[in-house]
Amino acid sequence: MAQQQVSSSQKALMLELKGLQEEPVEGFRITLVDESDLYNWEVAIFGPPNTLYEGGYFKNGDVCISILHPPVDDPQSGELPSERWNPTQNVRTILLSVISLLNEPNTFSPANVDASVMFRKWRDSKGKDKEYAEIIRKQVQATKAEAEKDGVKVPTTLAEYCIKTKVPSNDNSSDLLYDDLYDDDIDDEDEEEEEEEDADCYDDDDSGNEES
Secondary structure (H helix, E strand, C coil): CHHHHHHHHHHHHHHHHHHHHHCCCCCEEEEECCCCCCCCEEEEEECCCCCCCCCCEECCCCCCCHHHCCCCCCHHHCCCHHHCCCCCCCHHHHHHHHHHHHHCCCCCCCCCHHHHHHHHHHHHCCCCCCHHHHHHHHHHHHHHHHHHHHCCCCCCCHHHHCCCCCCCCCCCCCCHHHCCCCCCCCCHHHHHHHHHHHHCCCCCCCCCCCCC
16 A cells, blocks of 8 residues: 555656646746655746846745645634645645745745845835845855856846746657646637746736845
């Protein structure tokens, strides 16, 4: 039974990894730390252009997101059980939640109180308070060596940041593990919506784009 569960989880993770490689989430670089270990992923976040984070390559750190919390009823947390982890979540939805968190940090329930205070001061002063901006610039500069070591070209323009690889059609050479993962037929309406998303994958008005 245990072996069957491991095999099932590996298959699910393999499908997710293949899907993310073929149709990436903008602003992320996803690899396996060890090709033989599907349970250990390395996720890097690119700093969005036209923000304080432009040029950044962030690999390490902790995030506090409701959907990663156990699905228990905890009134003191301020979270509803429906906002916590459930089986419908996957790596893609988690990455999208990280984007949402970065665009609109929750300063009312911060994991890092000091960072929250600095962010509010910077935001409320329209960039006149320099402390937050200076710390971010130092962090971005410190990531350049890591990007060079990994051989990664960090996107610095919206065109580079918004690039999105189309999912290739299935063929007979595909691994049986991935068969029927994607539908061959995509209606024109879906394609038009996808093109619109590509053209506007990043909102210039998101947090972090004010001049300091």
